[in-house]
Amino acid sequence: MRKLSLNKSLALALLLAFACATTAFTATPSAAEDIKLGTTTSTADTGLLDYLEPMVLKDTGLTMRWIAVGTGKALEHGKNCDVDVLMVHAPGAEKKFIEEGNGVSRAEFMYNDFVLVGPVKDPAKIKGKGVADSLKAIAGAKAPFASRGDDSGTHKMEQNLWKVASLPVPDKDSWYIGVGQGMLATLRIAAERGAYTLTDRGTWIKYEAKDQGKSGLAILSEGDKALLNQYSIIQLAPKCTSIKHAAAKKLEAWFLSPVGQKAIASFKLEGKQLFFPNAGK
Amino acid sequence: MSAPLYRLRGVEAGYGEAAGLGPLAASVLHVPELSIAHGSIVGLAGHNGSGKSTLLKLLGFLLSPSMGDVYFDGRLVDQAALRAGHLLRRRAVLLGQDTCLLKRSVAANVFYGLKVRGLGADRRAVDWALELVGLDPVLFARRAWYELSGGEAQRVALAARLVLRPKVLLLDEPTASLDEESALRIREASLAAREQWGATLVAVSHDMIWLRSLSDEIVFMRGGRLTEAPSGIHGWSAVSVSA
Amino acid sequence: MDYFSEGLTKAVALLLALDPETFSAVWATASVTALALIASLLMGLPLGFALGHFHFPGRRGVRLFVDWMLSLPTVVIGLIVYAFLTARGPLGEWGLLFSVPGMALGLTLLGLPIIISMTATAVESTDSRLTQTLLSLGADRWQLLWATLTEARFAMALAAATAFGRIVSEVGIAMMVGGNIKWQTRTITTAIALETGKGEFATGIALGIVLMIVALVVNLLVGLLRGRANGSAGGHRAGGGRT
Numbered sequence: 001m002r003k004l005s006l007n008k009s010l011a012l013a014l015l016l017a018f019a020c021a022t023t024a025f026t027a028t029p030s031a032a033e034d035i036k037l038g039t040t041t042s043t044a045d046t047g048l049l050d051y052l053e054p055m056v057l058k059d060t061g062l063t064m065r066w067i068a069v070g071t072g073k074a075l076e077h078g079k080n081c082d083v084d085v086l087m088v089h090a091p092g093a094e095k096k097f098i099e100e101g102n103g104v105s106r107a108e109f110m111y112n113d114f115v116l117v118g119p120v121k122d123p124a125k126i127k128g129k130g131v132a133d134s135l136k137a138i139a140g141a142k143a144p145f146a147s148r149g150d151d152s153g154t155h156k157m158e159q160n161l162w163k164v165a166s167l168p169v170p171d172k173d174s175w176y177i178g179v180g181q182g183m184l185a186t187l188r189i190a191a192e193r194g195a196y197t198l199t200d201r202g203t204w205i206k207y208e209a210k211d212q213g214k215s216g217l218a219i220l221s222e223g224d225k226a227l228l229n230q231y232s233i234i235q236l237a238p239k240c241t242s243i244k245h246a247a248a249k250k251l252e253a254w255f256l257s258p259v260g261q262k263a264i265a266s267f268k269l270e271g272k273q274l275f276f277p278n279a280g281k
Numbered sequence: 282m283s284a285p286l287y288r289l290r291g292v293e294a295g296y297g298e299a300a301g302l303g304p305l306a307a308s309v310l311h312v313p314e315l316s317i318a319h320g321s322i323v324g325l326a327g328h329n330g331s332g333k334s335t336l337l338k339l340l341g342f343l344l345s346p347s348m349g350d351v352y353f354d355g356r357l358v359d360q361a362a363l364r365a366g367h368l369l370r371r372r373a374v375l376l377g378q379d380t381c382l383l384k385r386s387v388a389a390n391v392f393y394g395l396k397v398r399g400l401g402a403d404r405r406a407v408d409w410a411l412e413l414v415g416l417d418p419v420l421f422a423r424r425a426w427y428e429l430s431g432g433e434a435q436r437v438a439l440a441a442r443l444v445l446r447p448k449v450l451l452l453d454e455p456t457a458s459l460d461e462e463s464a465l466r467i468r469e470a471s472l473a474a475r476e477q478w479g480a481t482l483v484a485v486s487h488d489m490i491w492l493r494s495l496s497d498e499i500v501f502m503r504g505g506r507l508t509e510a511p512s513g514i515h516g517w518s519a520v521s522v523s524a
Numbered sequence: 525m526d527y528f529s530e531g532l533t534k535a536v537a538l539l540l541a542l543d544p545e546t547f548s549a550v551w552a553t554a555s556v557t558a559l560a561l562i563a564s565l566l567m568g569l570p571l572g573f574a575l576g577h578f579h580f581p582g583r584r585g586v587r588l589f590v591d592w593m594l595s596l597p598t599v600v601i602g603l604i605v606y607a608f609l610t611a612r613g614p615l616g617e618w619g620l621l622f623s624v625p626g627m628a629l630g631l632t633l634l635g636l637p638i639i640i641s642m643t644a645t646a647v648e649s650t651d652s653r654l655t656q657t658l659l660s661l662g663a664d665r666w667q668l669l670w671a672t673l674t675e676a677r678f679a680m681a682l683a684a685a686t687a688f689g690r691i692v693s694e695v696g697i698a699m700m701v702g703g704n705i706k707w708q709t710r711t712i713t714t715a716i717a718l719e720t721g722k723g724e725f726a727t728g729i730a731l732g733i734v735l736m737i738v739a740l741v742v743n744l745l746v747g748l749l750r751g752r753a754n755g756s757a758g759g760h761r762a763g764g765g766r767t
Contacts, residue, residue, distance in 0.1 A: 065705045367663060
């Protein structure tokens with residue numbers, strides 16, 4: 001019967017697709033070793049890892065496979081031994097991570113920095129002030145402030161800055177907007193509400209390049225030491241028996257080496273350097 | 282005189298035991314004695330809920346009696362026979378009110394019964410059955426189930442049963458909501474079944490004129506019981522009833 | 525808005541230039557969806573059929589559970605699957621986290637209740653009339669089962685299409701269990717989430733358009749096969765007339 005043969009051919013096609021799918025994912029074509037890198041969205045979203053990937057492969061034979069999530073989730077992946085190595089930027093949480101026995105070492109290798117942006121009109125008059133004074137002025141003027149509010153590295157940095165300014169971390173204050181989304185969403189909300197916010201420079205560069213100054217936001221405070229954002233590579237604890245410890249060490253060695261450090265410095269976003277190598281400093 | 286085709290003794294039946302065979306109804310059947318002769322055409326009349334459809338399902342082996350004995354073609358229908366119920370149902374074929382068409386072409390619908398009996402695809406048999414119910418095979422055989430009117434669908438369902446040349450044909454309201462021409466066609470096709478291969482027919486209908494024009498004899502039902510026919514209807518001894 | 529025109533141009537450009545990243549995502553989406561759909565159908569069709577066809581104790585409870593699972597948020601499914609697949613989870617040794625089969629496993633949990641529930645509903649709604657029809661035509665137990673299955677084929681195709689739509693467009697499970705790894709587990713939807721996070725809205729829309737094109741191709745293929753197998757391009761009307 002015609003109908004039957006058609007059904008059969010459909011089943012055959014499905015079966016074929018299934019077979020193709022499974023073979024394609026069981027057979028790895030290249031001889032390179034994969035290494036799973038648990039990292040934060042900033043390293044992936046800026047394009048840094050895309051830029052470094054071919055160099056890492058050439059020098060070490062390792063293919064970086066990164067899983068870019070929020071810092072909290074990245075640390076959780078490390079704790080559960082789901083990745084081979086971590087590349088994160090939350091020193092406080094990292095130290096606790098190691099103290100709890102989830103990691104064995106932490107190597108600082110680069111930083112980028114945060115900037116305080118806000119409406120060009122600057123209602124709290126913070127332009128040119130240090131970050132602590134700026135936050136005090138904002139809180140004093142009850143000027144709107146948009147917070148990531150998502151427990152990300154940036155959010156943790158912001159919470160820490162309030163402490164640096166010896167202020168309580170705002171929570172239910174009417175001028176404090178907890179966004180609970182990514183940096184770009186937070187910037188857009190800040191622009192719409194005429195609010196100040198803390199952002200990493202990478203996201204800011206991209207945001208500004210896209211909006212060409214139309215948003216009405218501008219950098220108002222930068223360069224303060226407290227605004228530096230330290231990245232480190234964390235080696236996971238030996239309790240993670242199934243992961244590639246040797247490859248993880250090899251990857252760390254590359255990032256700390258002069259070659260790796262130079263590569264980081266040579267990465268540009270919209271023509272601007274974003275990450276500053278500082279291994280061993 | 283040879284043994285009757287059906288003989289029911291002390292039969293009680295109702296829904297509940299035979300779950301899954303139609304909507305749950307309160308109909309209960311009490312048949313102390315009923316015989317139906319080979320080759321007869323019996324009409325069943327009565328109000329809704331009087332037990333006509335239940336009796337028809339019992340005769341079509343879609344429902345087992347909770348009590349009493351059923352003899353079919355001289356043999357007691359016991360548990361062993363009921364376990365292979367499809368063999369009985371292949372001889373006594375019901376066109377029920379709950380019958381529907383399969384989601385296939387007209388030809389495939391008519392062919393289905395032959396297929397389950399392990400008989401090969403016989404285009405001529407299908408054409409013959411369609412012609413018997415007054416449907417042109419050239420026009421209808423390739424149509425899909427949804428391309429039929431209500432009357433056409435009913436006639437296809439009948440053709441699907443006639444093509445089996447069954448020993449017994451049980452018809453439950455075959456002409457309900459049909460036009461006069463379709464009703465006439467169904468009557469002619471039913472009569473042809475007896476003429477051509479000596480089928481025995483039991484038909485339920487509310488249309489007394491149609492039922493009389495078809496049946497040798499009409500049996501009335503009320504409250505699940507067979508009642509004595511009004512005087513003058515009993516013709517000959519095709520049916521014997523004791524109430 | 526600019527995003528749409530830019531997105532449309534970009535979508536065409538990505539496809540015409542055979543952009544390797546886009547095609548890698550298309551391939552990941554296709555293989556994950558195919559695996560999850562096949563697994564859902566292999567398990568869901570028999571389970572749904574059994575749930576709709578057979579009457580067993582606890583059936584209502586099972587039915588309630590399946591329908592309940594329909595409203596399980598995908599993020600929760602993702603979390604549960606992560607908890608099982610993480611290296612320290614009960615299935616950690618399988619090494620399925622951040623892999624295509626792992627994602628397929630999570631998405632199977634999404635598709636399975638859809639297939640089971642829709643199949644069960646389809647079988648339930650046709651069952652009583654169909655069972656009687658098939659029995660009266662002489663089907664034995666296995667023929668009855670098989671024909672009920674084939675009669676539910678349109679409803680099953682609908683269930684498959686619905687599950688396909690849910691699986692192919694899913695992002696929570698794909699992100700959580702797949703990890704959005706470039707060249708490996710980056711599907712079209714997780715790539716959209718990534719591009720949106722990066723502020724590349726036009727690229728996100730372009731990828732969305734690519735996804736819609738992929739889905740359209742699949743739907744057209746299925747429609748073509750169905751149309752041919754059906755002998756007609758038309759849809760199906762419910763019922764087929766009381767016969």
